[in-house]
Amino acid sequence: MPLIKHPLAAFPLVYLGWAYLFWIPVLLSDSSVWALPNLIWFLIGGASPVVAGLGLAAANGGKKQMGDLWRRLTDWRRIPGRWWLIILFFWLAYDLAMAGLAVLLGVTGEPLDTNWQLFVNPGPLLFLLVLSFVFPAVEEVGLRGFYLEALQQRFSPVVAGLVNGAVWALWHAPFVFFPGYYANTTFHPELYWWMPMIICHTLLIVLVYNRTGRSILAVLIFHAMMNFNGEWLRISPEMYPFMLFGNLALAALLIMFWKSGRQSPPNTC
Template sequence: MIRRPLIAFPLVYLGWAYLFWVPVLLSESSVWAFPNLIWFLLGGASPIVAGLGLAAVAGGKDQLRDLWQRLTDWRRIPGRWWLVLLFFWLVFDLAMAGVARLLGIAGEPLNTNWLLFVDPGPLLFLFVLSFVFPAVEEVGLRGFYLEALLQRYSPIVAGLVNGAVWAIWHAPFVWFPGYYANTTFNPELYWWMPMIICHTLLIVYVYNCTQRSILAVLIFHAMMNFTGEWLRISPAMYPFMLTGNLALAMLLVMFWKTGRQSSRNTC
């Protein structure tokens, strides 16, 4: 298994998570209540367990040092890409809301929470969901597993595999009691799973264009979460949002198919 990280990572990543999440899924208490919170956090550590564990065993200190550098070195990210990381999802969500309103799909696509920035409690909770959890995810899922996939496969194949594994990991969140109680997000598997795969293809592009930066994909992921919850996207919007994500993913696949991105740093 150590010599085959493409197989070892999903086995450890999913196996560790589901081992601890089964008691939560069988419980009728909120995921945020004790002891469910403990089981949830232990299972949620699976990206770190799989990523750092396999990196330590397979590559030792050198590979762990490489992960740390890619997580902390902000200089890997070109200046123009900071704008993309911080504002892409804001522009995308506002554009999708405008189109949805013009087409009559949602009369009130957004209910922006301006009071969020003056209420420290909900802001702290949203900060944890938006930034801390993605930090745990991205180190292993992208820093280790996506890197291993890209060394063997094209960006398209690597993104699809990485996204499918990520989607399977997220599937139980739909059934965790009370997980989304303090948010406006209420996912359904039929649109959320393919959306996660589309997001992964975008993350692969960001990763390749920022010199394999884990920090870049972490910020990109976190801003997606934060922007959506701050804007309070209407639940009726999310199936329509999948359309926009599919369109972006298809454009990206066409770009890769043309061979214009012949290397990781050609964007």
């Protein structure tokens, strides 16, 4: 049986293999990732979630599976009203709570440097919104819409989320080494806290995905709001290692909730 018919193994191989193949020239370069030709290599490699997700969906499920992906990406009615509130405001509430806790514990006196001017300058606001949504749009269709879906057909939400998150973290690891990638942002990740944080985020994404009728749109917006709030609030660099503890606590609570068996069945409309 061809490997392509085994999506649990085929997806990470295509997803990571395609990306790393085109990103090697960028990693070996002394020029910024945003300079040509590095930008071209970066964008081609960055398309790997779409290449892997849509390619394997077409190969395994044909038009039926492609149509299912499209419906779950575009049908906003799958998302219950209360989950819209969670999707839109969870990260804002979480970031503010962690900032307050950091001040109380003496981690930092200035956890945030909020950019209020963003809301009176439509140009920068639009640019940030586009950036916040473009990358999740590329990632979520394949990574969650196809791969997480396949994982959950065989494994529990916990195992599926951990595997999905680990693969997602491996895809992001080269970003730390891309020359100049984070030059104009407030986010400067280090692998020791960023990789486990990505896995924790994935468990939250699994919860959103399962409670919104397997909605790709829901997890796309949830992911985008995480990006947007981080840049709007301008979370200070010393906050991120501290925020890992908050992520680990949320992940542990979520795992205990799943393991308890008290949760309601996922909405699979």
